[in-house]
Amino acid sequence: MxxxxxxxxxxxxxxxxxxxxxxxxxxxxxxxxxxxxxxxxxxxxxxxxxxxxxxxxxxxxxxxxxxxxxxxxxxxxxxxxxxxxxxxxxxxxxxxxxxxxxxxxxxxxxxTTARTGAAGGLGMQLLARRESSRICVFGTGVQARVQLDYALKVLPHLREVQYVTADGARSPSFEAVFEGRCSIGPARDRNDAVAASDVVITATPGGGPLFDAVAVQPGTHLTCVGADTAGKRELPAGVLERARIVVDDVTQARSIGECQWAAQLPCTEIGDLLAAAPAADRSATDVTVFDMTGIAxxxxxxxxxxxxxxxxxxxxxxxxxxx
CATH class of the missing domain: 3.30.1780.10 (ornithine cyclodeaminase, domain 1)
Incomplete structure (x- = not known):
């Protein structure tokens, strides 16, 4: 041997x-x-x-x-x-x-950080409206930073960023990472920030709904990162029911992702969209959700x-x- x-x-x-x-x-x-x-x-x-x-x-x-x-x-x-x-x-x-x-x-x-950020970037390339200029980010940790970094890379018109922290306080360290790349500041009201945004990123520990469902406007894209374990969620009830749902893996999303809360709803794996030629069209009024649980x-x-x-x-x- x-x-x-x-x-x-x-x-x-x-x-x-x-x-x-x-x-x-x-x-x-x-x-x-x-x-x-x-x-x-x-x-x-x-x-x-x-x-x-x-x-x-x-x-x-x-x-x-x-x-x-x-x-x-x-x-x-x-x-x-x-x-x-x-x-x-x-x-x-x-x-x-x-x-x-x-x-x-x-x-x-x-x-883990880089591949999750890249996945979010691919989702935004496919699902967010190309002219998206305003974004709301829930969280200021590692994933919030990498998701926003990729958003700024793939959405050329993105200019205005509002972020939401658990205690509502400003995060100078988070803002400093993106200085010169966008206008960035804390949201005064989380529902107002969601309603005013073209893209919403949720990158929290997944302890519960982060905003009200009525805040999500037609045409919004949501990148959901925090729900990766049974019992976790970031979206309120009623959002998935209105949305075109894309996942990385159907079985996994329905067991540990946002889709665990509405497992009966249809969803599409992002690999099917990436492999399609041409990719499926997106209506200007579609609400889209990328439920990311991460695959091996x-x-x-x-x-x-x-x-x-x-x-x-x-x-x-x-x-x-x-x-």
């Missing part, structure tokens, strides 16, 4: 600089199309609350034609900021599907190019891993 096998370890200082926006968006698009064509498989999700107060999950899958196999172990530990760490934690592992041998273990936090193929396609980049550049730490 081989005794010189090695396992490559990639920490955040290697992973994060490798994540260029264009490459991440291309990899995520690829993941959604593979999923649509059933060329890539998504295995059943593990997502459970722990006695420690955290939430732990595993998302896994494979693409047989590309020798791609792996998983992401991730979750949310709300007490971590008090320990000086990030509440979201993620680790990704890639395997050789022919032997089962691990190829690489890498930090998954930056990948997003993590794996992004992790693959990070791994290949590390091999090419001689990055990371290789440790002996004999058979």
């Amino acid at each position: 081989p005794t010189n096998a090695q396992l490559l370890l990639l920490d955040r200082d290697v992973v994060a600089p490798s994540l260029t926006a264009d490459q991440v968006m291309a990899a995520v698009r690829d993941a959604f199309v593979l999923h649509s064509q059933r060329a890539g498989r998504v295995f059943p999700v593990v997502r459970t609350k722990l006695q420690t107060g955290g939430v732990f999950g595993i998302k896994s899958g494979d693409v047989a034609s590309r020798d791609l196999l792996g998983f992401k172990a991730a979750g949310f530990w709300p007490a971590n900021p008090g320990r000086g760490g990030e509440p979201h934690q993620a680790t990704i592992a890639l395997f050789d599907p022919h032997t089962g041998r691990p190829l690489c273990i890498m930090d998954g936090n930056a990948i 193929l997003q993590d794996l396609t992004v992790a693959r190019f990070v791994y290949e980049h590390a091999i090419e550049q001689g990055l990371g730490t290789a440790v002996p891993w004999p058979w």
Whole structure:
């Protein structure tokens, strides 16, 4: 048996600089199309609350034609900021599907952030009105920042940003990230901000409805990030019933996403839209919702190019891993 096998370890200082926006968006698009064509498989999700107060999950899958196999172990530990760490934690592992041998273990936090932001960007490209100029963001954390960053990249007319914090206070650090790219400030009233916006991003812990359903005007696009566990929600009742709903995975969205609250409603997977030629038309008065729960193929396609980049550049730490 081989005794010189090695396992490559990639920490955040290697992973994060490798994540260029264009490459991440291309990899995520690829993941959604593979999923649509059933060329890539998504295995059943593990997502459970722990006695420690955290939430732990595993998302896994494979693409047989590309020798791609792996998983992401991730979750949310709300007490971590008090320990000086990030509440979201993620680790990704890639395997050789022919032997089962691990190829690489890498930090998954930056990948999770980037691939979720890229997914939101793709959703906005497809579903938001091209002339959208005003946006309302719920939350000011990591995901709120990356979603707004991609929104500014893909919506060329976006100029005015209102944001909503849990306590209603201004967030100078959030505003500073986007200085010079848009006009940005806190919303005085969350319902008024939603009603005045072309795009609404919800990127909170998913503790309950964030605004009233009547605030959503015809033509609005909503990117929903925070509902990723049974019992979580950000949208009020009545919005999904009015909307054209797009999801990353139907089964997953109906079990842990916003669609868990209206599982009987029809929805379309974003990979089907990306694979269509031409893409489906959007009416100027359509309300659209992208219910994002995150699928394993997003993590794996992004992790693959990070791994290949590390091999090419001689990055990371290789440790002996004999058979």
